[in-house]
Amino acid sequence: MSRRVTPALLAGTVLLAGLVGCSADARKNEDRQAPVERPPAATPTPKVPAGKAPQRSFAVGVRQLKLNRDGRALPTTLWYPAAGESGGAARRSATAAEGRFPVVMFSHGLGGRPDDYATLLTRWAAAGFVVAAPTFPHTSSGGDNNVLDVLNQPADVSYALDQVLALDGTAGDSLRGRVDGERVAAAGHSAGGVTTIGLFTASRDKRLDAGVVFAGTALGVGTAFAGASAPQLFVHGELDEVVDYAAGKAAYDKVPWPKAMLSLPRGDHGRTMLKDKAALRVVSDTTVEFLRWSLYGDPAAKKRIATDATRGDIATLDDHL
Structure with missing residues (x-):
C-alpha cells in the first residue's frame, strides 16, 4: 500500500465527521414526514447451512469489471481464488481455482479506493x-x-452484486x-461501513447472509x-479520531442477530488496521x-474466532455469536 493512502482516507472521513450534524438534522426532518414502507422485522433464522470451509490457501487472481448503474460508473475490482501455488501477489486475470466460492462485497472509505x-x-x-469492491463515483x-x-x-453495492x-x-x-x-456477505470501512450497515437496515438486501463493519456508524442509514x-x-x-468508537458501539448494540465486536485499544481510524502488521494479522x-x-457454515471456524481475536493482547472481543 502506498504511503499516500492513509492521509486520503483520513481527509475524506474527516469530512464525513464534519457533516454529522447536518445529516442528523436531515434525519429529524425525515422523521416528521409521512410513514414509508419499511423492510420486515428481523427474524432469528440464519440462511447458511452447516458446512466446511476450505483449509488450504489459494493463489489469488484479480480482474476488473466495468459496471455502470444508471449513469453511475462503478468500476469493480474482483479478487478471487485462483489455480496454482498460493502466496505472492495477485495475478491479473488468472485462471480461477476449482470449486464454488462465497461472495464478499466490500465498500471503501470516503476518499479511498479498493x-x-x-x-x-x-x-x-x-x-x-x-x-x-466497487469504486464509488x-x-x-x-x-x-x-x-x-x-x-x-x-x-x-446491490447492483454490483447482481453483476458478480x-x-x-x-x-x-x-x-x-x-x-x-447462496452465500454472500457485505463489508466496508468508514463511509463504506455506513454503506454496509445500510444494506442490512434501510436498504436491506435479502441476499446477504453476514456483514463486517470496519470503523462504521449508522449515520444516515439507521439501525432498523x-x-x-x-x-x-x-x-x-478505541482511539478512532474520525468515527468515534462510541458511535460504532452504539450501532453494534442495536444489531439483533448473532454478533461480535473486535475492539483495538490502541487502534485509530485505519492506520493500525491497514498498516500495522501485528494488528492486520x-x-x-x-x-x-x-x-x-x-458463509461456509463451518462450526470449527467459529471456535477459532475468539482465539484469533485475542492473540497478542492487540484486541478484545465482545462475543455474542
Missing part, C-alpha cells in the same frame, strides 16, 4: 472467497467527496460455475436491522474465521 485494502482483501480471497479518491452520496451506495452473481452463468467467463450466490438473521462482526479502534485472521463460519 486497492487501499488490497492486503486484507487478497487474504480473504486466498481463504476461499470471491471479493468484489463520488466518494472515491479523485471524486468530488460528496459525502451525502454515501446514502446512494447501498443500491450501488451473473458471472456464474456467463458462458466463457473465467468465474462461470465458481460463484456461490431487518430480514433474516445475518451475523455481524464490527471492528473498531489479528484483524485478517479474525475476519477470515468469521466469514468461514457465517
Whole structure:
C-alpha cells in the first residue's frame, strides 16, 4: 500500500465527521414526514447451512469489471481464488481455482479506493472467497467527496452484486460455475461501513447472509436491522479520531442477530488496521474465521474466532455469536 493512502482516507472521513450534524438534522426532518414502507422485522433464522470451509490457501487472481448503474460508473475490482501455488501477489486475470466460492462485497472509505485494502482483501480471497469492491463515483479518491452520496451506495453495492452473481452463468467467463450466490456477505470501512450497515437496515438486501463493519456508524442509514438473521462482526479502534468508537458501539448494540465486536485499544481510524502488521494479522485472521463460519457454515471456524481475536493482547472481543 502506498504511503499516500492513509492521509486520503483520513481527509475524506474527516469530512464525513464534519457533516454529522447536518445529516442528523436531515434525519429529524425525515422523521416528521409521512410513514414509508419499511423492510420486515428481523427474524432469528440464519440462511447458511452447516458446512466446511476450505483449509488450504489459494493463489489469488484479480480482474476488473466495468459496471455502470444508471449513469453511475462503478468500476469493480474482483479478487478471487485462483489455480496454482498460493502466496505472492495477485495475478491479473488468472485462471480461477476449482470449486464454488462465497461472495464478499466490500465498500471503501470516503476518499479511498479498493486497492487501499488490497492486503486484507487478497487474504480473504486466498481463504476461499470471491471479493468484489466497487469504486464509488463520488466518494472515491479523485471524486468530488460528496459525502451525502454515501446514502446512494447501498443500491450501488446491490447492483454490483447482481453483476458478480451473473458471472456464474456467463458462458466463457473465467468465474462461470465458481460463484456461490447462496452465500454472500457485505463489508466496508468508514463511509463504506455506513454503506454496509445500510444494506442490512434501510436498504436491506435479502441476499446477504453476514456483514463486517470496519470503523462504521449508522449515520444516515439507521439501525432498523431487518430480514433474516445475518451475523455481524464490527471492528473498531478505541482511539478512532474520525468515527468515534462510541458511535460504532452504539450501532453494534442495536444489531439483533448473532454478533461480535473486535475492539483495538490502541487502534485509530485505519492506520493500525491497514498498516500495522501485528494488528492486520489479528484483524485478517479474525475476519477470515468469521466469514468461514457465517458463509461456509463451518462450526470449527467459529471456535477459532475468539482465539484469533485475542492473540497478542492487540484486541478484545465482545462475543455474542
